[in-house]
Amino acid sequence: MRITAIYDSVESIASPIQNAYIDFSKMTCSVVAIVTDVIQDGLPIVGYGFNSNGRYAASGLLKERFIPRLMAADPDSLLDGSGLLDPHRAWQVMMTNEKPGGHGERSVAVGVLDMALWDALAKIEEKPLYQLLAARAGRLPDERVWVYAAGGYYYPGKDYSALQDEFRSYLDLGYIVCKMKIGGADLAEDCKRIEAALAVVGEGNLCVDANGRFDLDTTLAYAEAMRQYDLFWYEEAGDPLDYGIQTALAEAYDRPIATGENLFSHQDARNLLRYGGMRADRDYLQFDCALSYGLVEYYRTLAVLHEEGWSARRVVPHGGHQMSLHIAAGLGLGGNESYPGVFQPFGGFSDELQIAESQVNLPSSAGLGLEKKANYHAMLQHAFGKQIRVR
Numbered sequence: 001m002r003i004t005a006i007y008d009s010v011e012s013i014a015s016p017i018q019n020a021y022i023d024f025s026k027m028t029c030s031v032v033a034i035v036t037d038v039i040q041d042g043l044p045i046v047g048y049g050f051n052s053n054g055r056y057a058a059s060g061l062l063k064e065r066f067i068p069r070l071m072a073a074d075p076d077s078l079l080d081g082s083g084l085l086d087p088h089r090a091w092q093v094m095m096t097n098e099k100p101g102g103h104g105e106r107s108v109a110v111g112v113l114d115m116a117l118w119d120a121l122a123k124i125e126e127k128p129l130y131q132l133l134a135a136r137a138g139r140l141p142d143e144r145v146w147v148y149a150a151g152g153y154y155y156p157g158k159d160y161s162a163l164q165d166e167f168r169s170y171l172d173l174g175y176i177v178c179k180m181k182i183g184g185a186d187l188a189e190d191c192k193r194i195e196a197a198l199a200v201v202g203e204g205n206l207c208v209d210a211n212g213r214f215d216l217d218t219t220l221a222y223a224e225a226m227r228q229y230d231l232f233w234y235e236e237a238g239d240p241l242d243y244g245i246q247t248a249l250a251e252a253y254d255r256p257i258a259t260g261e262n263l264f265s266h267q268d269a270r271n272l273l274r275y276g277g278m279r280a281d282r283d284y285l286q287f288d289c290a291l292s293y294g295l296v297e298y299y300r301t302l303a304v305l306h307e308e309g310w311s312a313r314r315v316v317p318h319g320g321h322q323m324s325l326h327i328a329a330g331l332g333l334g335g336n337e338s339y340p341g342v343f344q345p346f347g348g349f350s351d352e353l354q355i356a357e358s359q360v361n362l363p364s365s366a367g368l369g370l371e372k373k374a375n376y377h378a379m380l381q382h383a384f385g386k387q388i389r390v391r
Helices: 059-072 087-094 105-124 129-137 160-173 187-201 216-228 243-252 266-275 294-307 322-331 374-384
Strands: 003-012 028-040 043-050 145-150 178-181 206-209 233-235 257-259 336-338
Touching (some): 028 059, 028 105, 028 374, 043 105, 059 087, 059 105, 087 105, 087 294, 129 322, 145 160, 145 322, 160 178, 160 187, 178 187, 216 233, 216 243, 243 257, 243 266, 294 322, 322 336
Parallel strands (some): 145 178, 145 336, 178 206, 206 233, 233 257
C-alpha cells in the first residue's frame, strides 16, 4: 500500500471564552487528510487527524518539514512486515534530522499526522482503533470509559447563574464530574464561583483548573482556601515545567492534583514523576497524544509510567477528543476529558455515543469514527471536499 496524497487545512475554533492564561478569540486548529491507495467500497481509505485546543495550527511545520518527509520517503519504509501502514516507521521518517529536546510546536504537527496514520490503519484493518490497540496490547478493550465535562470558562457577562446553567446542561447530558477554570479572577471571587458550581454538581464532583497561571505563593494560597471544598482535583496550578511548585503543592495539599497536558514527550513525563512530587495513589496525569508527537510517543510515555511505578489508570488525557477515547479504551487509561460545549467540531464524541453516569460507550465504526460526528463531517467536507470524497 501507498500514501498517495496528504492535505492540510487550518480551521478556526475561535470563541470569546478565556481561561486564566489565554483567550481563545484567535484560536486555530490544524486538520490533515492522509489518502491511501487502499480502495474500499470504490473509494480510497483516508485517515484524518487534528490537534487539540490550546495550541495553534501548525501549518508551517506541516508544509515545510513533516508532510514533505512522508511524501518523499520510500513507500516501503512506511510499511510493517505484513505490508500495512506502520505509524511507528512513519514517525521515524517524520523525525529524521530533528534534534532531541525542544518539545514545542513540532510535537503538535507530528501528533496531527500520527492521528491520521492510526485512523487510516484501523480503517484498513476494518476495526475501531481501540480494538486494534487492545489486540496489539494483548488485552480486552474497556467497554466504557469514564469521562468528565470540561467547561466553566470565563466569558464576558457570565455570572454565577450562567455558570450554574452550564453545569446543569452537562448533568442533563449524563456527566457527573465537571471542570471549571480558576485564576482569571481573584481568590475571593473564584471561591464564590466554586461554591456556585458545587451547588449544582455536588461535593466531590468538581475539578478546578488554573492553566499554569500561579506562582508558588498563589498556588499555596488557593490550596489553603480550597481545603474547605471536596474537590475532585486541583489542576495545573503553576507552570508545567516548574516541578518545585508541583512538589510544594503536593506537600501542602492532600487532595488530588492533576497536570501534564503541556508536557509533550516521555522525557518530560519522566521528569514530572521523578521531580514533581506527584503521588501515584491519588494524582492524575493529563498527557495529550494529539499535542505530544502522537500515539507512537504516547507508548513511550506509558512505558515511563510503568517504570516509575504508576498505573495507566491514573492517566486521564487532556483534549476532549475521540483519539484519546480510543487510547483510553484500548490501552486501559483511567478516563478522558470531554468538551460537550466548546471547541467544536473537535470537542466531544461521535453522535452515536451516549453518556450515562459519566461513562461513555465506544464507537463501532472502523478507525476513529470521526466522520460519525455531524459537525465534524461538515468541517471535513468544507476543508477537503474539493480534493477527496468524504465518506
